[in-house]
Amino acid sequence: MGLPGGHVEPGESELQALHRELHEELGITVLDCEDEPTSRLHLTPGAPDTELHLSTWRVRTWSGQPTNTCPDEHDRLAWFSADGLDQLLWAHPEHCQMLSDMLSHPTLEAT
Numbered sequence: 001m002g003l004p005g006g007h008v009e010p011g012e013s014e015l016q017a018l019h020r021e022l023h024e025e026l027g028i029t030v031l032d033c034e035d036e037p038t039s040r041l042h043l044t045p046g047a048p049d050t051e052l053h054l055s056t057w058r059v060r061t062w063s064g065q066p067t068n069t070c071p072d073e074h075d076r077l078a079w080f081s082a083d084g085l086d087q088l089l090w091a092h093p094e095h096c097q098m099l100s101d102m103l104s105h106p107t108l109e110a111t
């Protein structure tokens with residue numbers, strides 16, 4: 001399972017990267033989101049230079065209809081509730097817990 005997101009580019013803040021990546025991958029414009037991530041995860045898979053610093057963000061409102069604008073990167077786009085997360089295949093098991101924690105307090109709205 002893939003999640004929308006990507007790398008923070010040089011000279012870019014995490015928040016700027018969030019806005020850019022969601023526009024690139026989902027075709028939406030973030031209108032309102034938390035100033036700080038809801039959680040952070042640091043993974044060290046073991047191979048040199050493979051550290052991952054992941055963060056989840058609560059996006060409250062956006063404009064546009066989310067679509068899979070990068071079909072070469074993502075198979076499909078789907079919505080899931082917190083109850084269905086444990087039925088999905090995850091690249092890292094920690095992803096499931098991060099999202100489950102965030103979804104336990106949903107406040108997402110589309111405009």
